[in-house]
Amino acid sequence: MDVVVGQLFAGLSQGSILILIALGLALTFGQMGVINMAHGEFIMAGAYTAYVMQGILGDAGISLLIAIPMGFLIGGVMGVILEAVLIRHMYGRPLDTLLVTWGVSLILQQLARDIFGAPNVDVGSPSWLQGSVEVGGVALASARLFILALAIACVAALSAIIRFTSLGRRVRAVVQNRELAETVGISTRRTDRLTFFIGSGLAGVAGVALTLLGSTGPTLGTNYIVDAFLVVVVGGIGQIRGALIAAFVLGLLQSVFQYSTTASMAKVLLLIAIVIFLQVRPQGIFSVRTRSLA
Numbered sequence: 001m002d003v004v005v006g007q008l009f010a011g012l013s014q015g016s017i018l019i020l021i022a023l024g025l026a027l028t029f030g031q032m033g034v035i036n037m038a039h040g041e042f043i044m045a046g047a048y049t050a051y052v053m054q055g056i057l058g059d060a061g062i063s064l065l066i067a068i069p070m071g072f073l074i075g076g077v078m079g080v081i082l083e084a085v086l087i088r089h090m091y092g093r094p095l096d097t098l099l100v101t102w103g104v105s106l107i108l109q110q111l112a113r114d115i116f117g118a119p120n121v122d123v124g125s126p127s128w129l130q131g132s133v134e135v136g137g138v139a140l141a142s143a144r145l146f147i148l149a150l151a152i153a154c155v156a157a158l159s160a161i162i163r164f165t166s167l168g169r170r171v172r173a174v175v176q177n178r179e180l181a182e183t184v185g186i187s188t189r190r191t192d193r194l195t196f197f198i199g200s201g202l203a204g205v206a207g208v209a210l211t212l213l214g215s216t217g218p219t220l221g222t223n224y225i226v227d228a229f230l231v232v233v234v235g236g237i238g239q240i241r242g243a244l245i246a247a248f249v250l251g252l253l254q255s256v257f258q259y260s261t262t263a264s265m266a267k268v269l270l271l272i273a274i275v276i277f278l279q280v281r282p283q284g285i286f287s288v289r290t291r292s293l294a
Helices: 002-032 039-057 060-085 094-116 142-165 166-176 180-181 188-210 225-235 242-260 263-280
Strands: 132-135 140-141
Touching: 002 039, 002 140, 002 142, 002 166, 002 188, 002 225, 039 060, 039 094, 039 188, 039 225, 039 263, 060 188, 060 242, 132 142, 140 142, 142 166, 142 188, 142 242, 166 180, 166 188, 180 242, 225 242, 242 263
Parallel strands: none
Antiparallel strands: 132 140
8 A cells, every 4th residue: 555655646646747748838838839948947046046046145045935936937938939939930830940949958958067067067956855755655755746736726826817817818718719819909020929928937846846856067957848739739739727637547556566677667668658549539528619610
């Protein structure tokens, strides 16, 4: 029983990390069809934000709580700059956005090396996140519980924005039919920019959370970006609830596979499972309902 609880928590922990990273991708990819390979570098920027804030404030607890909104802001601003300078010229050309943003990601990685140095840096965890919590005889890491709670809070906040705000109504309209949304007076350019800000900001929050699990380096985001895209594809393009389900299911599967085999083989088995699923349901868990006649 302890083994089952431990594996379940490990899967939920992995899923919480994936959903934090994939939320922004699901939002921007679903609305604009942009394959943003620089999303991983927004994660990196959030992680370095936590490092800088701790260097300024000293106290690990206070710096973490301030780094979360600061990481959101910095990631969001970087996303808006990228969208305004490059991506807005490439809507409808996903392969071009993939190549261009991949180049941007390499530039940002080198910039991080120039600013912070090549070796990875460590961000200290606050005392209240060190250690573990005993549940049914199983030790659950406090830091991973915090990341799980943070992921749930981000999903709840984003769902509330999409469902109850005017921005959310504009986003839903643009996803369903961009041309029709423009004819009724919705500024798709402004909606795209705000969406990119929120999506990139969530990547910054994910970066702050990842500092609780390990060191921070220029290639931090590249370790997670492929898994995040898999979550978006399996969940259904632009589907927040689909991304949520996919992240936790894939996290649980990976945890089970790692328990039975090695970490490398677990990745292979997980990819095979995804390929089989997409053969059966290529649109993902959920699909976008549109009003397009095409």
